[in-house]
Amino acid sequence: MIKQSGINKKKIYLTGMLTGVLLALSFPPIPLPMLSFVAIIPLLYALDLKDYKKPFLLIYLTFFIYHGGVNWWISSWRSETDPFLMLSGFAVWLIHPFFFYIPFGFFLMFRKKFGLNIALWLFPFAWAGFEWFHSLGELAYPWLTLGYTQIFNRIWSQAADISGVWGLSFMIVLVNVIVYKLILRYNSLNADKNKFGAFIRVPKVQILSAGLLLLMFIPMLYGAVRLPQYNHSKLLKENKSIRTGIIQPNIDPWKKWESNVIRQIKKHEKISDSLRLASGKLDLVIWSETAIAFLNFEFNSDHKFAYIQDWIDSSDFSLLTGFTDIYFYKGNKKAPQSAKPLFGDSSRMYDSYNSAIVINPAPYNADTQIYRKMKLTPFGERVPYEEQFRFAKKWVEWGVGISSWAFGHKQSVLEIKNERVNTNIGSIICIESIYPGFVKNFVTLGANILTVITNDGWYDFTVGPEQHYQIACMRAIETRRYIARCANTGVSGFITPTGISLIKAPQYTSIGIAANLPLLNEKSFYVRYGDWLVYFCSGLSIIFLVISFFKKTKKN
Numbered sequence: 001m002i003k004q005s006g007i008n009k010k011k012i013y014l015t016g017m018l019t020g021v022l023l024a025l026s027f028p029p030i031p032l033p034m035l036s037f038v039a040i041i042p043l044l045y046a047l048d049l050k051d052y053k054k055p056f057l058l059i060y061l062t063f064f065i066y067h068g069g070v071n072w073w074i075s076s077w078r079s080e081t082d083p084f085l086m087l088s089g090f091a092v093w094l095i096h097p098f099f100f101y102i103p104f105g106f107f108l109m110f111r112k113k114f115g116l117n118i119a120l121w122l123f124p125f126a127w128a129g130f131e132w133f134h135s136l137g138e139l140a141y142p143w144l145t146l147g148y149t150q151i152f153n154r155i156w157s158q159a160a161d162i163s164g165v166w167g168l169s170f171m172i173v174l175v176n177v178i179v180y181k182l183i184l185r186y187n188s189l190n191a192d193k194n195k196f197g198a199f200i201r202v203p204k205v206q207i208l209s210a211g212l213l214l215l216m217f218i219p220m221l222y223g224a225v226r227l228p229q230y231n232h233s234k235l236l237k238e239n240k241s242i243r244t245g246i247i248q249p250n251i252d253p254w255k256k257w258e259s260n261v262i263r264q265i266k267k268h269e270k271i272s273d274s275l276r277l278a279s280g281k282l283d284l285v286i287w288s289e290t291a292i293a294f295l296n297f298e299f300n301s302d303h304k305f306a307y308i309q310d311w312i313d314s315s316d317f318s319l320l321t322g323f324t325d326i327y328f329y330k331g332n333k334k335a336p337q338s339a340k341p342l343f344g345d346s347s348r349m350y351d352s353y354n355s356a357i358v359i360n361p362a363p364y365n366a367d368t369q370i371y372r373k374m375k376l377t378p379f380g381e382r383v384p385y386e387e388q389f390r391f392a393k394k395w396v397e398w399g400v401g402i403s404s405w406a407f408g409h410k411q412s413v414l415e416i417k418n419e420r421v422n423t424n425i426g427s428i429i430c431i432e433s434i435y436p437g438f439v440k441n442f443v444t445l446g447a448n449i450l451t452v453i454t455n456d457g458w459y460d461f462t463v464g465p466e467q468h469y470q471i472a473c474m475r476a477i478e479t480r481r482y483i484a485r486c487a488n489t490g491v492s493g494f495i496t497p498t499g500i501s502l503i504k505a506p507q508y509t510s511i512g513i514a515a516n517l518p519l520l521n522e523k524s525f526y527v528r529y530g531d532w533l534v535y536f537c538s539g540l541s542i543i544f545l546v547i548s549f550f551k552k553t554k555k556n
């Protein structure tokens with residue numbers, strides 16, 4: 001520990017909280033990724049002061065700033081905002097910083113039992129394991145994963161196809177640790193006229209410096225090799241492609257559930273027809289999340305799509321669209337606790353699902369293809385663990401027609417089939433795009449292309465939609481797949497396997513865009529081997545945690 005007499009607590013808090021500020025400034029859409037490589041150092045310094053006795057308050061304040069600086073937009077801040085949405089945004093802001101006690105709790109325990117040196121080396125493992133753990137369960141919220149700070153560092157971030165975004169986080173924290181160790185080593189030298197010269201001659205300093213250079217430049221060399229392999233023109237020549245159209249209708253999400261559904265469908269059809277006339281034949285047209293809300297039970301429950309099938313047949317393309325799927329429990333099939341009675345009739349229990357459907361043109365339309373969303377937005381779409389807290393459900397349901405969705409139970413790809421193309425797509429719905437392992441599973445199941453359908457209109461004129469788009473860019477790198485992202489009000493666009501936008505539609509505009517997207521078959525190292533790194537990091541951290549319970553406290 002660093003010894004310091006007469007600690008000025010105010011300065012210590014300001015020093016530690018500087019970490020929160022630097023992390024927030026390094027997060028997209030702010031293009032300052034290099035800040036994250038030194039952002040954690042102030043907090044490590046503040047926690048290392050021998051006489052400072054309130055580390056958890058400092059950790060909370062630091063990540064309160066980080067969360068607020070990055071996710072302030074969750075409360076929406078529009079005049080139409082539902083009060084529950086705004087309150088839930090504040091609740092997340094207040095509660096989420098507590099989760100960051102986990103990696104720092106490991107660090108403080110390791111420092112107490114093994115000393116600062118070992119604790120610092122173990123910290124990147126604890127952090128990566130924590131981030132992965134924070135992506136599990138109904139309270140998962142991996143939005144603030146450190147690796148996302150590097151999405152604008154395009155060459156360096158290509159290494160995500162090996163370990164996922166978790167590997168980038170691991171390296172970021174490790175860089176912070178090495179720089180901090182170098183600072184400690186420099187400060188430990190006796191002051192003289194040639195202090196720096198003596199510093200660089202220390203063997204441990206040379207080893208640490210070499211490690212730091214390797215961490216910065218090896219990913220860059222890897223990226224320099226990989227980027228040309230995914231040149232768009234090259235991939236178009238070497239692979240079959242699918243002509244894809246994205247329809248961005250720009251419908252006010254607050255009025256959407258009260259407006260005429262047929263009129264909304266007609267608007268989508270009109271933009272689709274205009275895009276087809278302007279860009280030629282399309283193989284696939286994509287509409288956004290819940291583009292088709294509740295039309296009628298024949299359409300949404302019985303899946304009789306004759307109303308829209310004729311238009312698809314005449315247009316001669318396949319349609320992927322967001323869809324409200326309603327399932328009635330019939331006969332002796334027992335309804336789960338998530339089910340609701342129709343108009344209070346307990347004999348007609350149903351569940352509603354935020355879904356994606358594919359409707360292929362005749363004669364390729366034999367099977368109804370539906371994917372039901374499996375990762376629901378906490379509180380926005382479902383009360384976490386609501387089966388255990390059903391008494392509280394009615395207090396926190398969102399009043400705009402979209403809360404209390406049921407979980408989908410099977411992750412599956414959807415088949416796009418018409419006279420020009422036959423391929424599988426992974427249809428990711430909204431917040432599902434922030435889960436690396438979940439998205440890579442679509443590729444494991446055979447998806448040659450990925451799509452993201454979302455409605456980020458609740459957060460218009462904030463940085464939220466752009467952050468969500470940039471996170472999808474990381475999924476493209478990890479899986480080495482093209483992503484077609486369709487958002488109601490934006491951000492919509494086509495993303496290449498290098499995380500670079502091919503075409504990006506302007507926000508808050510009714511527009512259609514089209515592009516030829518190569519259908520890729522290669523499976524990246526991350527797709528093939530998944531979360532191998534964080535399994536190792538978590539295991540190592542737990543092993544040392546168990547050992548620490550039986551080890552005497554190390555004397556400083």
